[in-house]
Structure formats: structure tokens, C-alpha cells
Ligand SMILES: [Ca+2]
């Protein structure tokens with residue numbers, strides 16, 4: 001009934017890291033002064049370097065980096081790594097002109113694919129922070145900061161910001177726009193986009209891991225200010241069995257929603273992700289005029305009944321302080337699976353509004369081990385498959401049930417490996433009423449039974465035994 005928690009592709013990551021080490025040793029021995037020469041290819045994949053003060057006529061090795069990703073893409077082959085050095089990369093033009101004011105243009109267009117065994121990797125060099133700043137791009141149509149139409153890429157450790165809406169004839173622009181499959185988006189920090197942070201238009205088998213999308217706002221949308229700036233979205237056109245997956249990711253201060261999966265033909269799974277303070281104009285407590293303000297929007301097709309509606313699953317995730325709803329079925333025709341989540345102080349903590357075949361409103365979903373706490377009501381729960389949730393058990397939770405309760409501090413820096421920060425917030429306190437009250441849903445737990453909510457109690461330290 002419930003899917004087992006799956007492991008992220010650590011093996012693939014390890015293989016890449018080994019390849020990178022071997023490449024470094026080979027490149028260090030190569031002559032570095034030959035202008036326009038290519039670094040030698042080798043069995044583990046070549047390494048190339050890009051830097052803000054680089055030169056596209058250089059050789060692309062560590063001491064002679066290129067200036068642009070576009071230059072790197074001319075030569076990359078499956079298995080290669082392109083390292084981006086720290087600093088700010090500015091852009092002022094898309095790759096081509098707009099053909100109309102409603103056209104869509106890419107600024108960075110990633111079109112060359114890797115393979116399953118040999119992905120192409122675009123990664124921050126060591127612990128440096130490459131910032132792709134698109135605020136100078138004024139082309140008069142919709143803008144994709146990074147447009148990914150390739151498959152089997154890894155984008156890792158990049159900060160992406162400043163994509164604009166340059167007229168009022170469209171809806172959102174995009175930070176990262178994806179029409180590809182089997183890509184890994186890892187440790188991206190995407191913010192201040194006039195539209196969605198990361199938007200999957202089509203494709204499956206993509207993993208969005210340990211990414212942040214925040215402070216996005218679309219003031220110039222045709223459908224109203226704030227209507228379209230989500231943190232993350234999967235809205236694919238092509239029906240697939242394979243899913244898109246979000247894990248360890250955070251969305252906050254976005255004008256519309258944190259995570260939105262409306263009109264997705266691809267199943268979606270979310271695990272260990274947080275969404276808060278969405279529905280506001282960033283930097284303020286002002287409601288975005290047309291923002292929806294939902295933490296996790298779990299499917300839906302604009303109110304229509306779709307016979308082939310996909311499965312949406314969310315687990316071990318947290319939604320709080322979203323203006324309208326924390327976890328929302330959004331008129332989805334089939335029930336989302338909602339297990340071991342924590343909702344706190346949302347307009348509605350859980351709203352399971354579905355749509356029946358005749359178009360009438362109904363309630364959908366399978367809910368286990370969830371916590372509803374603080375302000376935030378339950379809506380559309382009649383007929384939902386609900387048990388072992390805090391409300392089913394009649395728990396009257398108070399702040400004493402948690403090690404900490406706050407709307408603040410959730411944007412703390414990530415751990416060194418990119419994982420979510422370990423915070424006391426909304427974790428069970430010793431003796432909490434949520435401890436061991438759940439039922440086994442296939443996620444890790446300690447003690448005789450799972451606890452309720454996103455975090456499992458540990459007597460000595462917190463964070464060591466997250467789901
Ligand atoms: Ca909206």
C-alpha cells in the first residue's frame with residue numbers, strides 16, 4: 001500500500017566523485033599553456049573549468065578556465081564534468097531573439113545529454129559558490145534562466161537568481177525550466193525569480209534533491225501579481241509510469257505555492273521537504289495579490305476529472321505558515337498518499353478536496369501518522385482514508401510536545417553534505433504525545449512504532465534518525 005522509502009543514487013554520485021579525482025590527477029600533469037587546445041579526454045570523463053573571469057578562447061582547464069557554460073557545452077561528452085568556479089556570472093542576452101512578446105527564450109540552454117552510466121555534470125568547484133545572475137536579461141518575452149532539454153545531467157551547487165518578466169503579456173518566467181528526463185538537480189539555491197524557481201514542464205525520472213527555492217514573485221503576470229511564482233513544480237505533459245521526485249528541498253517566501261503539481265502526467269513523490277510562508281510578497285508580510293499560498297499542492301487538473309490521474313505521495317515533510325493551505329489535494333481525482341507529515345499554523349493544515357467523475361466535489365486521500373498542530377483547520381476530510389493521525393487519536397498537542405516551536409529559523413544553512421539543517425523545531429520532546437502512536441508505513445522509525453509527524457524522537461540526539 002505504501003511505497004518503501006527509496007535511497008538516493010549514492011552509487012552514481014560516488015562513481016562521479018572517483019572520476020573527478022582521477023581527472024584532476026591527469027589534468028595536473030598536462031601542459032596548461034596551449035591556448036584553444038582541449039584538455040585530454042580520458043576514460044573517466046574529462047574535466048573542464050568555467051570562471052567569471054575566464055576566457056572562451058582559453059583551454060578550459062583549471063588554470064585557463066572558459067567564461068561561459070555555452071563554451072563548455074560545445075565539447076562536453078557523456079561522463080564529463082564542468083566545474084564552475086565561485087563568483088557571479090552575469091547575463092544580458094538570451095541565446096536567440098524573441099520572435100514575439102509571448103515567445104519563450106533560454107539564457108543558458110543545456111541541450112547535450114549524458115547517458116545513464118555517464119551523466120554530464122555541471123558543478124560548483126569544491127565549496128565555492130557560482131552565482132548565475134540573470135537580472136540583466138531584458139529580452140521582451142518569457143525568459144528561462146537555465147533551460148534543460150537534455151537527459152542525464154547533474155546540476156550541482158549553483159545559485160540561480162534574477163530572472164525577470166519583461167512585459168505584462170505573459171505569466172511567469174522561470175529560474176530552471178526542465179523538459180528532460182533522468183536529471184539530478186542537487187543543492188541548487190534559486191531565488192528572486194519573477195516566476196517559478198524550478199519548473200518541470202515535461203520528463204520523468206528527475207530528482208530534485210537538497211534544493212532551495214525562495215523569495216520568488218511574479219509582479220507582472222497576466223493572470224495577476226503573484227499567481228505563478230511557485231518554489232518547485234512538476235507539470236508534465238507526457239504520461240509516464242516513472243515519477244519525478246523531490247527530496248530534502250525547501251520552499252519559502254514564494255508568492256504563489258511552495259510545491260505545485262497541478263496538471264502533472266507524471267507521478268510525483270515528495271520526501272523530507274519543507275514549505276513555509278508562501279503566498280506573500282517576499283521581504284514583507286503583505287499577501288501577494290493573486291498568490292494561492294499553499295505549501296504542497298498535491299495534483300489536480302484545474303477542477304477537471306481526469307481518468308488517468310497520477311499518484312502523488314508525500315512523506316516526512318513540513319508545511320507551516322502558508323496563507324491558505326499546508327497540504328492540499330487541489331481537486332485531484334485520486335487520493336494522494338500523505339504519511340508522517342507535520343502541518344502547523346496554515347490557513348487549513350490539511351484540505352483533501354478532490355473531484356468525482358461527475359465533476360462534483362469530494363474528499364480524497366490516504367492519511368497516516370500526520371500531525372496537525374497550532375492554528376490551521378482540517379477541510380474536506382469526510383470519506384478520506386484517515387487513521388493514526390493526531391486528529392484521529394484525539395491528541396491535544398501543545399508546545400510542550402515539541403523541542404521547539406517557531407516560524408523562524410527554518411532557512412538555516414544546510415549541513416555540509418547538503419542535507420537539511422538539524423533543528424529542534426517541531427521535533428518530538430521527551431514524553432511527547434506523538435511518540436510511538438503511528439503505524440508502520442514503510443518509513444524508518446525507532447522504538448516499538450513510528451511517531452507521528454515528520455521527525456522521529458531520539459532520546460540522546462535529534463536528527464540522527466530522520467525518516
Ligand atoms: Ca497560482
Ligand SMILES: [Ca+2]
Nearest residue numbers: 230256257260
Ligand atoms: Ca502555483
Ligand SMILES: [Ca+2]
Nearest residue numbers: 446447449451
Ligand atoms: Ca517511535
